[in-house]
Amino acid sequence: MLAVQKSIRTLSPFNNELKLKGFKVFPIEGDSGATRQYSRKDFYKICLSNGRSKIHYANRSYEVEGSILFFGNPHIPYAWETLSQSYTGYTCLFSEEFLRPSMQAESLLQSPLFKIEGTPIFQINEEQRLFLSRIFDKMIAEQAESYSYKDELIRNYIQLIVHEALKLEPSKNFDRQSNALARLTTVFLELLERQFPIEGVESPLVLKKPQDYAQALSVHVNYLNRAVKEVTQKSTSTHIKERILLEAKALLEHTNWNISELAYALGFSYPSYFNNYFKKELGLTPSAYRQSRV
Structure with a gap:
């Protein structure tokens, strides 16, 4: 409490x-x-x-x-x-x-x-x-x-x-091939960031896995993973996980949502899944993390 x-x-x-x-x-x-x-x-x-x-x-x-x-x-x-x-x-x-x-x-x-x-x-x-x-x-x-x-x-x-x-002629000054991996990584990171902040339980996180982002970007998930890993030296899953954890910590510190509400808002089907996910990464349960910030 x-x-x-x-x-x-x-x-x-x-x-x-x-x-x-x-x-x-x-x-x-x-x-x-x-x-x-x-x-x-x-x-x-x-x-x-x-x-x-x-x-x-x-x-x-x-x-x-x-x-x-x-x-x-x-x-x-x-x-x-x-x-x-x-x-x-x-x-x-x-x-x-x-x-x-x-x-x-x-x-x-x-x-x-x-x-x-x-x-x-x-x-x-x-x-x-x-x-x-x-x-x-x-x-x-x-x-x-x-x-x-x-x-x-x-x-x-x-x-x-x-x-x-x-009525204007559209710009044609674009390059589809040059540095394609860097370009794909940039739009992936932009799409990832666009999912946040979570503003309410009624609007939960939708894109949660690399496959979700690959589908949204109309590319194969293996190609997305290769691009992100080559450009950032981190996997697609790691970027997603780190951003979800960052948002989870912010919600725990700055809202009065209960753990169930917070779990659903972050796209977890059950609060227990969120508890295990959070504890595995940070060594504390969400409730213990919240108490440590009081």
């Missing part, structure tokens, strides 16, 4: 607002502000950026410099490496539920911009960048207003950006 009641881990104000409204737009303020912490499991992303970067998207990699427009799908793993020290632009995050009231939402989300076989990156010129920047500025201004129909207006701005992108 815990001596002190601990509160369930809460989301940051940024995450709370994003979850509540289903939408958020913000400027990228230099390299340090290029990454925000949010749950990629739930949100589509449109990013207008200027700088040099390398983007791993599904089974492809893109190295780009200058102004680009990027479309991210929460169901497709991607990783973004910023290569230049100066990086500016805008990011727009939105849920499918936010866009759904629009009659065109389904067709837009099924466009090539958001599909795994499509091209999510568009190189744009200065005139296009300025035009799109003004749209992002309008969205930033509108989200702070009390106008009753501002959500509908913002949905219209998102659709305008999507339609502008559909």
Whole structure:
């Protein structure tokens, strides 16, 4: 029994607002502000950026410099490496539920911009960048207003950006073969990290084994294992195990979930399986670990 009641881990104000409204737009303020912490499991992303970067998207990699427009799908793993020290632009995050009231939402989300076989990156010129920047500025201004129909207006701005992108020629600056093992490892690690944090017992961990990740990435599990081992010197199973244990320790320390709830949230069929798993790796039962942190 815990001596002190601990509160369930809460989301940051940024995450709370994003979850509540289903939408958020913000400027990228230099390299340090290029990454925000949010749950990629739930949100589509449109990013207008200027700088040099390398983007791993599904089974492809893109190295780009200058102004680009990027479309991210929460169901497709991607990783973004910023290569230049100066990086500016805008990011727009939105849920499918936010866009759904629009009659065109389904067709837009099924466009090539958001599909795994499509091209999510568009190189744009200065005139296009300025035009799109003004749209992002309008969205930033509108989200702070009390106008009753501002959500509908913002949905219209998102659709305008999507339609502008559909008129552009997609970027072809990608390499399917070069350093394929490193690229696959990058998207595996990104997909692994995307499963966390566990925000509630009602949304348990789904991908738990190397086979689960291989299926999600559309590769054979042996190929995934070979890539991860060669690049990181750790097995796929070890990465998964270490990340689950890290999350288990965080939940034990920062929530008041009982052991059964915690076990189910982490994808274990029975609490006893979780107890044995945890004790084998750390030498303590989950309850004993929790008590040691009180």
